[in-house]
Amino acid sequence: DAAQETKVITQQPLSSVAQAEPQEKTVDPEEEEVQEEEPVSHRKATVRTDGGKKKNTLIILGVIALLIIAAAAFLLLMGGFHSVALSKENRLAAGDTWTMYVEQNGKITVRGELEGASSFSEGVQVSGYGSHAAALSDKGKVTDNRFSSEVSSWNKVDYIAAGKNHIVAVTDEGKVLCAGSEEACQVSSWNNIEKVYAGNETTVGITNDGQIKVAGNGEFLSSVTGISDISMSDNLAAYVRSDGTVAVSMLGSGNVLDTSSWVDVRNTAVGSDYVIGLTTDGSILCESADEEFKAEVTGWKNIRYLAASDRTAVAIDRSGNMHGAGDNSCNQYENQNKKDDENQEDEQLEAPKNITVTESTANVVIKWDTVENADSYVVSISDIGELPETKNNQASLSASSFTDGETYSITITAKPKSSSKAKESSTTMEYTYAAKKVQLTTPTGITASTDAKGWTIQWGAVDHADYYEISLDGSQPQRANTNSYIYDTSQIISVGNHTITIKAFSVNSTYTESEEGSGVVQYEPQLKTIPVMYIQGESTYVDSGNPTVDVYVGMDYTYQDLDSMAGGFAAASQRTLQDPTGTVHINDTTTSIQIYLNEQES
Numbered sequence: 001d002a003a004q005e006t007k008v009i010t011q012q013p014l015s016s017v018a019q020a021e022p023q024e025k026t027v028d029p030e031e032e033e034v035q036e037e038e039p040v041s042h043r044k045a046t047v048r049t050d051g052g053k054k055k056n057t058l059i060i061l062g063v064i065a066l067l068i069i070a071a072a073a074f075l076l077l078m079g080g081f082h083s084v085a086l087s088k089e090n091r092l093a094a095g096d097t098w099t100m101y102v103e104q105n106g107k108i109t110v111r112g113e114l115e116g117a118s119s120f121s122e123g124v125q126v127s128g129y130g131s132h133a134a135a136l137s138d139k140g141k142v143t144d145n146r147f148s149s150e151v152s153s154w155n156k157v158d159y160i161a162a163g164k165n166h167i168v169a170v171t172d173e174g175k176v177l178c179a180g181s182e183e184a185c186q187v188s189s190w191n192n193i194e195k196v197y198a199g200n201e202t203t204v205g206i207t208n209d210g211q212i213k214v215a216g217n218g219e220f221l222s223s224v225t226g227i228s229d230i231s232m233s234d235n236l237a238a239y240v241r242s243d244g245t246v247a248v249s250m251l252g253s254g255n256v257l258d259t260s261s262w263v264d265v266r267n268t269a270v271g272s273d274y275v276i277g278l279t280t281d282g283s284i285l286c287e288s289a290d291e292e293f294k295a296e297v298t299g300w301k302n303i304r305y306l307a308a309s310d311r312t313a314v315a316i317d318r319s320g321n322m323h324g325a326g327d328n329s330c331n332q333y334e335n336q337n338k339k340d341d342e343n344q345e346d347e348q349l350e351a352p353k354n355i356t357v358t359e360s361t362a363n364v365v366i367k368w369d370t371v372e373n374a375d376s377y378v379v380s381i382s383d384i385g386e387l388p389e390t391k392n393n394q395a396s397l398s399a400s401s402f403t404d405g406e407t408y409s410i411t412i413t414a415k416p417k418s419s420s421k422a423k424e425s426s427t428t429m430e431y432t433y434a435a436k437k438v439q440l441t442t443p444t445g446i447t448a449s450t451d452a453k454g455w456t457i458q459w460g461a462v463d464h465a466d467y468y469e470i471s472l473d474g475s476q477p478q479r480a481n482t483n484s485y486i487y488d489t490s491q492i493i494s495v496g497n498h499t500i501t502i503k504a505f506s507v508n509s510t511y512t513e514s515e516e517g518s519g520v521v522q523y524e525p526q527l528k529t530i531p532v533m534y535i536q537g538e539s540t541y542v543d544s545g546n547p548t549v550d551v552y553v554g555m556d557y558t559y560q561d562l563d564s565m566a567g568g569f570a571a572a573s574q575r576t577l578q579d580p581t582g583t584v585h586i587n588d589t590t591t592s593i594q595i596y597l598n599e600q601e602s
Helices: 002-011 014-025 029-035 040-077 291-297 559-565
Strands: 092-094 098-102 108-112 125-129 132-136 142-144 157-162 166-171 176-180 193-198 202-207 212-216 227-232 236-241 246-250 265-270 274-279 284-288 303-309 312-317 322-326 356-359 363-367 374-381 394-398 407-416 425-432 447-451 454-458 467-472 478-480 484-487 496-505 517-523 527-536 540-542 548-552 556-558 583-585 593-597
Touching: 092 125, 092 312, 098 125, 098 132, 098 312, 098 322, 132 157, 132 166, 142 157, 142 166, 166 193, 166 202, 176 202, 193 227, 202 227, 227 265, 236 265, 236 274, 246 265, 246 274, 274 291, 274 303, 274 312, 284 291, 291 312, 291 322, 374 394, 447 517, 467 484, 478 484, 548 559, 556 559, 559 583, 559 593
Parallel strands: 092 303, 125 157, 157 193, 265 303, 527 593
Antiparallel strands: 092 098, 098 108, 125 132, 132 142, 157 166, 166 176, 193 202, 202 212, 227 236, 236 246, 265 274, 274 284, 303 312, 312 322, 356 363, 363 394, 374 407, 407 425, 447 454, 454 484, 467 478, 467 496, 496 517, 527 540, 527 548, 556 583
16 A cells, blocks of 8 residues: 555665655655546546537637638729839820829828828839829828828729829729719720820820720820820820830920931830930930920930939939939929039029011011020010010010011010029110011912813912902902913903912011013813704704814804804805804803704795
């Protein structure tokens, strides 16, 4: 028993006791209790308790699994698993008073004045037009400062474009979503769309196979094919063809911009009156009447992203530096590779020099030398007023604004940049306007042609001529309001050569009448052979042997002349003509001539 076992242990040698102690310590008291004889009821209760724990654990694990499955299904339904990578396009956007750029880390930087700017913090794409801005998140959700409620339900978006009055997006299935302008949002039937572009009441889509879809005011794209990129403003639309060339459509007023020499262009940006192209090597092309603006933007190098709006153009280079040109009144951009001269002296700009005034029949052009460090110029003219501020060293206005012989004071003011400490300067000169008189060009290229209408005289149109005076063989001049005149047969003396003289006139006092242009032309109407029928009394046909006459179309002949030309049948048959002096007009539809005879003399 236990007492005897203990006694035996205590009587063992010390070494034996040392060996036995570890065995005694390794015995688990709980195991000893289990090994002891227990009531059957106690053992059954222990078994039921262990099984309950396992069952509860299985139930908990099952509930967790169901929750995970439900959460995954919900996220899938809500587009939670959709992911959009940081775009190589739509990384830079410009509006009328702001710019927005997606940094490499996905942070959005907003410069200038933009309504709702705080809502744009992170994204993979940005787009804008005027005061309208939008961004796309990496989850395929859209943020918009104008149509926030409409776009809140959009999911799985891969591409966005913000127009003047609408927002358009492409889903991962190639479908197009749109909010805003009803006209520009006629896109619900579009499929397989890869990219979209938005303008003023215009939406353009490019399909996966390069086809063009247009909604709204897109007439300018009706005959365009093979487009890889489009940019639009209120006045311009520029599109890059698949071969890297660029074409421009004028949507409003302004000078036509010639981009026919551009090659290797990747994408474009357009403003109010200029177009900029980004080439594959990162250099910039520009077409603009503003030479200073053009020189500045074409100096940018290693550019990766480009954007423009109205009078502002911005770019981001491969190092992440921003470049800007044009209007910066709201601090839309910062030229990060330039530093302002903080020590610029507070001095006055040099006054404009060498002012010249040139008159033409249409305009008066004022020019002057460029002033160093001047940002713009203002021209004011006494009795006319102040002209719009310009960045060019010339100004033009209509000649009709001036009065011939009047003297005017012309003041030209050079203005510094807003960031400069320099002061503006002015120069005033006296100018007497002498209206330009120009003689109209002498009419040339006089030709003649004959048809059933008569004898038509034509000549080359004279620029600025409002009407002409034409004379036949020195006769009384006739007025012609176009560069042609038709003489009827009553005005023509005879078949053959005739001298035509023509003068050009203008109702504008700026232009004086031209010298007299002259030319010798031939009147030779179409000759036609027509059968002649003789009728006695009112309806009795007389056999005359079916004679014919050769007559000119467009001329009048008397019955007496026609009878003579037909062989003189009336006299030969001892008959007389009922109306010998009556006339017959020959036209191209005349098929026969009837000559009426009196009764045969007895």
